[in-house]
Amino acid sequence: MKKDKQPEHRIADRKTVKEPIEIMADGAKVVALSYDLSSTGLRLKTKEPLKIWLRMQSLRASFAHEARLVWAKREPDGSIIYGFEFVKEE
Numbered sequence: 001m002k003k004d005k006q007p008e009h010r011i012a013d014r015k016t017v018k019e020p021i022e023i024m025a026d027g028a029k030v031v032a033l034s035y036d037l038s039s040t041g042l043r044l045k046t047k048e049p050l051k052i053w054l055r056m057q058s059l060r061a062s063f064a065h066e067a068r069l070v071w072a073k074r075e076p077d078g079s080i081i082y083g084f085e086f087v088k089e090e
Contacts, residue, residue, distance in 0.1 A: 051066055
């Protein structure tokens with residue numbers, strides 16, 4: 001199966017750096033592995049999707065829920081769309 005190669009939009013050269021990295025999210029520490037690093041950002045890998053808390057209020061209802069980041073996609077205008085999966089309450 002052929003994978004489509006995504007176009008490069010990097011504005012800075014990246015250097016391969018495979019080192020442990022700590023991420024702080026909502027007061028919790030998550031350990032990840034860096035893949036590459038530049039002056040403008042980095043790419044990393046986690047064993048599990050990153051978890052966050054979402055809170056939303058609309059005209060009909062409000063909710064707060066824990067969620068996992070599943071995917072992210074940069075749009076042509078530079079904005080980013082994120083996909084989250086709700087974490088089931090135990």
